[in-house]
Amino acid sequence: MWKRMLVAVDGSEFGFAALDQALDIAEDTEATIHALYVIDARLTKLPYIVAAIPTSLAPEVGSAWAQWAAQVTRGLRELGEAVMEHVKVRCSERNVPCKTELAEGNVSQTILERARDADVVFMGRKGAGARVGGPLLGSAFEAVVRHSPVPVLGVQKEARPIHRILVAYDGSDRSKDALDLAAELALYREREIILLTVNDGTEGRARVLEEGEMLLDERGVRYRAFFLSGHAAEVILAVAEDQQCDLIAMGAYGHRRFLEIFFGSTVDDVMRRTTLPILIAR
8 A cells, every 4th residue: 555645735625635645645654755845937937928028128027026926935945844844743633644845836746856756645635725726636636647657645624534445446557547546445434435337338347347356356345236227427427426435446547548638537526526536546
């Protein structure tokens, strides 16, 4: 199971919820947390329009903006340092080892670079700008989910104890990875798995569910299986609510990967609509 957890924090309630969710699991797996705060380089660079102004014509403008950028950089660094001190306190209270890093650059790219040395990434599904960004997912979270070399666990505003895990299983390699990760988590604290295969009319779908059941039987995991017809995202969300699940686990893409590239995936739909933590297997 995961031993190196990368947790992206930004000072928002979403980032701290991701940290709390990681701490809950780290207590079980004896993992080490690597907390990463990225100062968005876009916020510390002079606006392009100012850079285009000849300094000989408006030297005072360039100077004023340079001072402003320096102040913003100092403020963001101080904020990052304060966030990291808070992270250290939370980890110490839970007796979970952690290391912290304050970096500057493109947020999603920096997270993806650090993910190469991690087993999993924990992130808030929105970021510090969520209050003014509306209901859409955070762009950094979406970029990390699409390109991460390791699983990503996205969290809304609050972490929650995990007692029951819904696994959306379609027989694809990535959904098998999601099932395997869920089974590992279920072995801690005797968590229950809700195994769900959605019947979309494809031949052999019932056998897909049987395959998932066989894999869980081999792991000795407690589970209940469901085979239901309907729109995949709608069924997943309905079962998660009806069965009072605490986490949804899915593969990053399924058998219809080509279509999903152009028309959007079930994963995208579920991520946008659920309030539960969601684990995306890569």
